[in-house]
Amino acid sequence: MKIVISGLGIIGGSFAKAIKKYTDHYVIGINRSPQPLRMALESGAIDEIGSPESLRNADMLILGTFPAAAVSFVRENAAVIPESCIVIDSCGIKSEICPELTALASEYGFTFVGCHPMAGKETNGFVSADADLFSGASCILVPCGAPEDKTDAVAAFAEKIGFGKVIRTTPEKHDRMIAFTSQLPHVIACSYVMSPVCPEHDGFSAGSYRDVSRVAKINSELWTELFMENSAPLTEEINILIDNLSQIRDSILSADRDRLQALLAKSRSIKEELGE
Amino acid sequence: MKIVISGLGIIGGSFAKAIKKYTDHYVIGINRSPQPLRMALESGAIDEIGSPESLRNADMLILGTFPAAAVSFVRENAAVIPESCIVIDSCGIKSEICPELTALASEYGFTFVGCHPMAGKETNGFVSADADLFSGASCILVPCGAPEDKTDAVAAFAEKIGFGKVIRTTPEKHDRMIAFTSQLPHVIACSYVMSPVCPEHDGFSAGSYRDVSRVAKINSELWTELFMENSAPLTEEINILIDNLSQIRDSILSADRDRLQALLAKSRSIKEELGE
Numbered sequence: 001m002k003i004v005i006s007g008l009g010i011i012g013g014s015f016a017k018a019i020k021k022y023t024d025h026y027v028i029g030i031n032r033s034p035q036p037l038r039m040a041l042e043s044g045a046i047d048e049i050g051s052p053e054s055l056r057n058a059d060m061l062i063l064g065t066f067p068a069a070a071v072s073f074v075r076e077n078a079a080v081i082p083e084s085c086i087v088i089d090s091c092g093i094k095s096e097i098c099p100e101l102t103a104l105a106s107e108y109g110f111t112f113v114g115c116h117p118m119a120g121k122e123t124n125g126f127v128s129a130d131a132d133l134f135s136g137a138s139c140i141l142v143p144c145g146a147p148e149d150k151t152d153a154v155a156a157f158a159e160k161i162g163f164g165k166v167i168r169t170t171p172e173k174h175d176r177m178i179a180f181t182s183q184l185p186h187v188i189a190c191s192y193v194m195s196p197v198c199p200e201h202d203g204f205s206a207g208s209y210r211d212v213s214r215v216a217k218i219n220s221e222l223w224t225e226l227f228m229e230n231s232a233p234l235t236e237e238i239n240i241l242i243d244n245l246s247q248i249r250d251s252i253l254s255a256d257r258d259r260l261q262a263l264l265a266k267s268r269s270i271k272e273e274l275g276e
Numbered sequence: 277m278k279i280v281i282s283g284l285g286i287i288g289g290s291f292a293k294a295i296k297k298y299t300d301h302y303v304i305g306i307n308r309s310p311q312p313l314r315m316a317l318e319s320g321a322i323d324e325i326g327s328p329e330s331l332r333n334a335d336m337l338i339l340g341t342f343p344a345a346a347v348s349f350v351r352e353n354a355a356v357i358p359e360s361c362i363v364i365d366s367c368g369i370k371s372e373i374c375p376e377l378t379a380l381a382s383e384y385g386f387t388f389v390g391c392h393p394m395a396g397k398e399t400n401g402f403v404s405a406d407a408d409l410f411s412g413a414s415c416i417l418v419p420c421g422a423p424e425d426k427t428d429a430v431a432a433f434a435e436k437i438g439f440g441k442v443i444r445t446t447p448e449k450h451d452r453m454i455a456f457t458s459q460l461p462h463v464i465a466c467s468y469v470m471s472p473v474c475p476e477h478d479g480f481s482a483g484s485y486r487d488v489s490r491v492a493k494i495n496s497e498l499w500t501e502l503f504m505e506n507s508a509p510l511t512e513e514i515n516i517l518i519d520n521l522s523q524i525r526d527s528i529l530s531a532d533r534d535r536l537q538a539l540l541a542k543s544r545s546i547k548e549e550l551g552e
Contacts, residue, residue, distance in 0.1 A: 118482040138479050167479040177480035180473045185484035188464055190543035191520035195513060197456045198546060203414050203443040204453035206394040208461035211487035217547040220540035224533055231528050237471060238525040242518050244467035249514040252507050257500055264496035267466035270474060271493040 001025045001059035004050060006073050008036040010121060011090045012064020013129025016045040018161040021131040028054045036126035045129065052077045055085070060157075063089040066225055067097050074104055074112075083109035086150050090117055092178060094142045094171035096229040102144045111150045114142030116174065117163070118182075122217040136164035142174050179233035186223055187238060189216035277301045277335035280326060282349050284312040286397060287366045288340020289405025292321040294437040297407040304330045312402035321405065328353045331361070336433075339365040342501055343373050350380055350388075359385035362426055366393055368454060370418045370447035372505040378420045387426045390418030392450065393439070394458075398493040412440035418450050455509035462499055463514060465492035 003019060005012045008031045019025050028050035031037045040046040048054075055061060055077055063070035070089050074081070081087065087110055091097055098114050105112035119137040121128050139158040143151040155166040169177075192198075193216040201209055227234055251260040279295060281288045284307045295301050304326035307313050316322040324330075331337060331353055339346035346365050350357075357363065363386055367373055374390050381388035395413040397404050415434040419427045431442040445453075468474075469492040477485055503510055527536040 118480070120482070137482060140480060165479060169480075174480070177473060177476065180471050181477050181481035181485045184468070184471075185488040187521060187524050188468070188488055190540055191517055191524060192460070192464070193543050193546045194520045194539075195456050195460075195516050197453060197513075199550065200453065201457050202550075203441060204394070204416060204445075204450070205457035206396070206413060208491055209457045211490055212461040212464055213547065213552070214487055215484055216543040217552065218540050218544050220537045220544060223540055224537040227524075227528050227536060228531065228533060231531075235525050235528055237473075238521055240471050241467055242521055242525075244470045245463060245514055245518055248463050248467060248503075249511050249518075252503050252511055255504065255507075257504060260503060261496045261500040263470075264466055264494050264499055267469050267492040268494050268496060270469045271489065274475065274478075276489070276493065 002028065002057055003060045003062060004028045004030060004054050004058040005046070005062045005064055006030045007032075007064030007069070008040050008046075008126045008129070009064055010124055010126070010128040010133070011117065012062065013040060013045060013126040014119075014131065014133040015062050015064060015090070015117075015161070016040055017043075017129055017131035018134055020045055020047075022161045023157075028058070030054070039126050045126075052080060055080045056082065058082065058085050061085055061087045063087070063091070066222055067091040067093055067229060068225065071097050071100050074101055078104045078108045078110075081108060081110045085110045086154060087112045088115040088154055090115055092116060092182065092226045093229045094174045098142060098144045098171045105146075111146050112144065113146045113151050113154045114144055114171065114174075115154065115158075116140040116142070116178070117158075122215060124219055132162060134158075135162040137162075138165045138167060139163040140174055141166060141168045142171050143168060144171065175230050176233045179230055179237045183223075183227060183230060183234050184237045184241065186215050186218055187227070187234070188241070189213055190218060192216065278304065278333055279336045279338060280304045280306060280330050280334045281322070281338045281340055282306045283308075283340030283345070284316050284322075284402045284405070285340055286400055286402070286404040286409070287393065288338065289316060289321060289402040290395075290407065290409040291338050291340060291366070291393075291437070292316055293319075293405055293407035294410055296321055296323075298437045304334070306330070315402050321402075328356060331356045332358065334358065334361050337361055337363045339363070339367070342498055343367040343369055343505060344501065347373050347376050350377055354380045354384045354386075357384060357386045361386045362430060363388045364391040364430055366391055368392060368458065368502045369505045370450045374418060374420045374447045381422075387422050388420065389422045389427055389430045390420055390447065390450075391430065391434075392416040392418070392454070393434075398491060400495055408438060410434075411438040413438075414441045414443060415439040416450055417442060417444045418447050419444060420447065451506050452509045455506055455513045459499075459503060459506060459510050460513045460517065462491050462494055463503070463510070464517070465489055466494060468492065
């Protein structure tokens with residue numbers, strides 16, 4: 001395949017590197033700034049620096065940019081995307097972008113399959129891209145009515161470049177689950193490190209501090225967009241969390257040992273039933 | 277030294293194993309149930325199964341039990357602890373136990389140095405004990421007026437058995453910091469997994485879910501005691517967290533992108549200033 005990747009940040013760059021490491025596909029890179037393109041070309045992560053014109057012969061287009069930029073790129077270049085081309089994105093939200101991308105696909109004849117690689121780092125840019133970033137990770141596909149053979153082709157491609165698991169779901173289910181599994185931990189980490197005692201933690205901390213605070217080293221621009229575009233499911237999860245925190249706090253304040261121990265035992269049993 | 281360890285769970289058992297691995301000290305184990313004692317003796321983690329009478333010749337007593345049990349054990353056996361003996365505990369809270377242990381030390385002539393090894397696992401009991409559990413971890417000492425040479429001796433002992441850092445503080449500072457670094461992450465993890473969508477996370481989750489939920493596999497009996505005995509600092513930290521979560525939620529609900537991005541950028545800068 002000829003694969004065009006638009007946006008060579010950590011995710012687009014990792015797609016490029018994984019494709020070159022695990023397949024024989026030809027990779028063309030497009031990026032707003034020239035620096036990542038040069039680095040990608042020099043490191044062999046892409047075969048060629050391209051332009052939107054490169055889409056005319058593309059078998060696959062991978063959108064590696066933020067959600068709004070991904071939609072704009074397709075909107076502006078839809079006319080040159082061939083009907084045989086499969087377009088996939090890599091955005092962390094789906095309800096906000098899938099309807100327009102599906103409509104463009106339908107209007108211009110190409111295929112769109114929503115895609116969210118469940119992998120990342122606390123660093124950004126092509127310098128952080130890694131051929132094995134997706135190794136063993138889950139790849140969530142949101143077909144939105146795409147033909148099954150095309151979705152199957154994307155699933156096979158994902159497994160080929162290292163993903164450990166491919167699941168298929170709807171935009172709504174994706175966004176509800178991601179609010180909990182990914183966005184809420186980022187909200188928690190940011191809220192946690194804002195405690196006034198955080199700067200003094202050294203010497204008093206161990207794995208618990210490290211793990212809960214890890215993702216507070218957040219890309220504020222990206223996550224502002226992701227949080228805003230998944231407002232309803234995310235704020236619902238924040239409210240559920242605040243309610244559960246309040247229950248634990250109130251059982252401590254009222255010195256209700258039995259209630260507190262029952263809450264903690266319930267949490268433990270949830271983890272145990274999941275086999276974790 | 278002749279070292280008596282009371283309580284051969286994961287912490288007491290790890291002390292025993294680390295002492296036998298890294299020193300030539302003689303270790304005597306005491307435990308309510310016989311099973312861990314037999315395992316510890318067979319594995320060479322202790323040299324002898326003892327009784328409170330063993331304290332008569334002890335140079336050091338390590339309390340490996342829960343806080344209330346640790347205080348009871350010293351209260352009941354204070355009369356046979358020699359004046360030359362250094363008593364250290366391993367409890368996760370200090371204001372609640374240090375005054376009585378310091379008073380007993382003063383009354384009977386031995387030395388008490390509060391001690392909190394910042395290491396643990398999500399599993400319990402002697403079977404989880406590990407000679408290198410403390411490797412590189414922080415050891416918090418709470419001298420409570422103990423002579424400096426005795427505190428120095430405990431610090432040297434801690435470094436000998438693998439701790440990477442020894443810090444000294446007061447019970448109040450210890451409890452305020454631990455509320456944030458250790459107890460709050462446990463409260464967060466338990467509150468987090470109680471979301472109704474948690475059981476469906478598989479396929480939608482990655483490192484963020486794994487890290488924030490890890491310690492929800494909690495020892496409910498131990499942590500109920502620790503939370504109850506550190507009520508004021510912990511509930512204050514929970515309130516601070518709820519306030520920070522609410523700020524993020526409200527900026528999303530009011531679609532105030534600038535405010536949300538400023539909050540996230542602040543979190544990132546806190547981590548960056550800590551060099552994390």
